[in-house]
Amino acid sequence: MxxxxxxxxxxxxxxxxxxxxxxxxxxxxxxxxxxxxxxxxxxxxxxxxxxxxxxxxxxxxxxxxxxxxxxxxxxxxxxxxxxxxxxxxxxxxxxxxxxxxxxxxxxxxxxxxxxxxxxxxxGALSLFRSYFALLAPHGHTETNLHTGVSLHHTLAAEGVKGVKKALATELKSGATLQRYVYVELDESADEAGVERAIVNDPLFLDEQTLVLPVPSIAELEETNRGVTLARLSSPADVGHCSFLLEARFDxxxxxxxxxxxxxxxxxxxxxxxxxxxxxxxxxxxxxxxxxxxxxxx
Structure with missing residues (x-):
């Protein structure tokens, strides 16, 4: 070639x-x-x-x-x-x-x-927006290009047994706030137990929280952009479909x-x-x- x-x-x-x-x-x-x-x-x-x-x-x-x-x-x-x-x-x-x-x-x-x-x-996000709109032609697209880092929630997650390092972020789509807690675990950590401890912490109970284990928080912090791209079909659209892209990248x-x-x-x-x-x-x-x-x- x-x-x-x-x-x-x-x-x-x-x-x-x-x-x-x-x-x-x-x-x-x-x-x-x-x-x-x-x-x-x-x-x-x-x-x-x-x-x-x-x-x-x-x-x-x-x-x-x-x-x-x-x-x-x-x-x-x-x-x-x-x-x-x-x-x-x-x-x-x-x-x-x-x-x-x-x-x-x-x-x-x-x-x-x-x-x-x-x-x-x-560029890349334009293609996803276009494909989503093609599959759900009647509706609207929501794009959130900023990931907010929550220091308070990060420190709380790092206090959970088995968590070596953590990074808590907040993504707002419309009126809905979701928390994504990335955790780097100790080798002997109970992944399911760590997740239960975080989502049941009173600090996290007010919003939906997703706990995502990652190999390295340091590598994750090198990326500088988070995005959620959602295409929601209108109530009258056949199939009532919706599509969601969630990504974190450099x-x-x-x-x-x-x-x-x-x-x-x-x-x-x-x-x-x-x-x-x-x-x-x-x-x-x-x-x-x-x-x-x-x-x-």
Missing amino acids: KQLRLAIIGLGNLGRKCADLISADQTTELTGIVKRIVASSDSESKVPVVTHISELAEVDAALICVPPDAVVNVAKGLLQRRVPVVECARFHDEAFVKHKLEIHRSALLHKVPAIVGAGCDP ETGLAARMMLAAAQSLPALQAGAYSPLDLPVGALWGGLRSAGEKKWV
Whole structure:
């Protein structure tokens, strides 16, 4: 399988995450990094670090990892050189439509494909919202993107016998508050007993509490985003279905993962700008599409 040769534009947190993912992926190759100023420390990089895309050879596509207000100009410059692009600027609603149209015009002019909004949100969460709405077309969607950490409840959970460390969070969906208590247990701890002790503690009785054992609280704390995404069908909808996605993740890492998946679909695209909703899910698997279909369908 031929590797997809990718360049990274910008080397902030997002650019570094993209570089790590590309280096770990057998289907892609990092051909170079473009940044405004090349420092002396960049000489230690395993790939070329340059100030302009023209200094790199054999680039199949570029991942744009610059601030949102710089994305359009950077994208147009790359498209002018006939380099396909993937970006994840955070625009929604009419602002996103306007942003996509501007890049679409440039992509058509230079006969190159571009993928916009391929990050965390918009991007991965956009796909879930769309699929949920497709399955429950009449209803409403609730998204809670912030996990609140409760220090008081964390300390109470850590006081339970068998709990080595704990992290208590609160997620509010509409008028409903749920508590999620992540616990790192001692090796000899009784998991069921720990759960009973926490949910029956008077401090936790006022709201629904879920106790979730995890291998490491420290690793969990490294992730910086929690989300609950719920699609609730209207009373008149057939089947009265509802869907719930609950996740905790590193937002920058998820955006980088989505950008890399989107890049896999570029070779099969015609000129123009595309959002994640324009792309078949199979296209995001690139050369692994057949294996993905066999495993997930």
